[in-house]
Amino acid sequence: xxxxxxxxxxxxxxxxxxxxxxxxxxxxxxxxxxxxxxxxxxxxxxxxxxxxxxxxxxxxxxxxxxxxxxxxxxxxxxxxxxxxxxxxxxxxxxxxxxxxxxxxxxxxxxxxxxxxxxxxxxxxxxxxxxxxxxxxxxxxxxxxxxxxxxxxxxxxxxxxxxxxxxxxxxxxxxxxxxxxxxxxxxxxxxxxxxxxxxxxxxxxxxxxxxxxxxxxxxxxxxxxxxxxxxxxxxxxxxxxxxxxxxxxxxxxxxxxxxxxxxxxxxxxxxxxxxxxxxxxxxxxxxxxxxxxxxxxxxxxxxxxxxxxxxxxxx
Amino acid sequence: xxxxxxxxxxxxxxxxxxxxxxxxxxxxxxxxxxxxxxxxxxxxxxxxxxxxxxxxxxxxxxxxxxxxxxxxxxxxxxxx
Numbered sequence: 001x002x003x004x005x006x007x008x009x010x011x012x013x014x015x016x017x018x019x020x021x022x023x024x025x026x027x028x029x030x031x032x033x034x035x036x037x038x039x040x041x042x043x044x045x046x047x048x049x050x051x052x053x054x055x056x057x058x059x060x061x062x063x064x065x066x067x068x069x070x071x072x073x074x075x076x077x078x079x080x081x082x083x084x085x086x087x088x089x090x091x092x093x094x095x096x097x098x099x100x101x102x103x104x105x106x107x108x109x110x111x112x113x114x115x116x117x118x119x120x121x122x123x124x125x126x127x128x129x130x131x132x133x134x135x136x137x138x139x140x141x142x143x144x145x146x147x148x149x150x151x152x153x154x155x156x157x158x159x160x161x162x163x164x165x166x167x168x169x170x171x172x173x174x175x176x177x178x179x180x181x182x183x184x185x186x187x188x189x190x191x192x193x194x195x196x197x198x199x200x201x202x203x204x205x206x207x208x209x210x211x212x213x214x215x216x217x218x219x220x221x222x223x224x225x226x227x228x229x230x231x232x233x234x235x236x237x238x239x240x241x242x243x244x245x246x247x248x249x250x251x252x253x254x255x256x257x258x259x260x261x262x263x264x265x266x267x268x269x270x271x272x273x274x275x276x277x278x279x280x281x282x283x284x285x286x287x288x289x290x291x292x293x294x295x296x297x298x299x300x301x302x303x304x305x306x307x308x309x310x311x312x313x314x
Numbered sequence: 315x316x317x318x319x320x321x322x323x324x325x326x327x328x329x330x331x332x333x334x335x336x337x338x339x340x341x342x343x344x345x346x347x348x349x350x351x352x353x354x355x356x357x358x359x360x361x362x363x364x365x366x367x368x369x370x371x372x373x374x375x376x377x378x379x380x381x382x383x384x385x386x387x388x389x390x391x392x393x394x
Contacts, residue, residue, distance in 0.1 A: 207373050210357045245354055
């Protein structure tokens with residue numbers, strides 16, 4: 001296999017479970033209300049999986065992305081899945097996706113950096129292609145956070161949802177996935193936790209909010225610089241869909257007058273590693289920005305980890 | 315910087331971050347009760363205050379800042 005000068009996203013796809021959980025539904029379960037949730041978090045509805053597993057949702061999203069790519073299962077030589085909510089330790093989600101899609105012998109790994117996972121996985125896919133370790137990659141973010149949600153905790157259960165998004169990435173002469181800027185803040189790791197046996201998601205909301213609204217804008221700016229794209233030229237900004245006010249805060253600090261500020265959180269909630277590819281796939285489906293336009297992706301969250309890159313819209 | 319100057323600076327921040335009328339900002343006013351600043355807006359106020367006044371306000375300290383006067387005193391002390 002030969003090395004390539006770069007890579008690009010050819011196509012995207014997403015999957016969300018059918019069941020819609022509204023703020024009014026949650027108000028029946030815990031002491032909360034629609035106005036409070038809209039104002040503090042920005043979520044109006046979220047989708048909750050019933051029988052679907054993380055692998056089911058990942059495969060469904062991947063199947064759609066593959067169908068739009070012009071490639072077949074036989075062309076795929078690497079499957080990378082970002083998730084922090086797969087209950088099974090082994091086999092991993094990537095090999096299960098490969099089995100479902102009939103991809104015969106791909107490299108297959110899961111990556112867990114929680115909410116920043118898709119940008120990390122996309123970075124590794126780009127690197128694998130540049131290094132000659134892969135040619136055609138499916139990169140997926142998939143989460144079933146409802147399995148890890150404490151439905152009696154009004155501070156967290158209003159936030160999360162389930163879903164998956166996927167992208168087919170191939171070698172390209174003209175690099176269309178910018179260099180990934182990634183890192184973490186291990187000293188703040190305890191502010192978001194899914195720990196122990198049969199755990200629930202716990203987080204220190206204000207501390208995470210402060211970190212996200214101050215630390216992420218410089219990372220996003222760096223991702224733009226590394227890609228040689230000015231923030232003013234960004235056509236769409238897809239930050240991790242954690243909280244509408246965090247997204248607005250980062251966008252304001254960065255200054256992206258042209259950009260569509262994507263807020264899929266309104267209809268999908270926070271789906272951790274799935275949030276960025278899910279929002280990207282829906283953005284492409286709506287044809288809100290033209291093919292080839294620069295889109296800034298930035299994931300951040302549990303760990304605390306972060307990663308971002310500028311990609312050309314498929 | 316005098317207490318009045320700090321209050322004026324905080325009033326600017328509160329208007330920008332949470333849409334608070336600067337005329338309502340006074341020492342005895344509670345951020346949450348009187349000025350309707352929610353917990354997330356309070357974080358934004360604190361971050362903006364750190365930048366404006368060149369002080370550090372750690373997370374643990376934020377919960378002690380109940381009134382505008384509390385914040386003024388903290389900034390006065392931290393900045394001296």
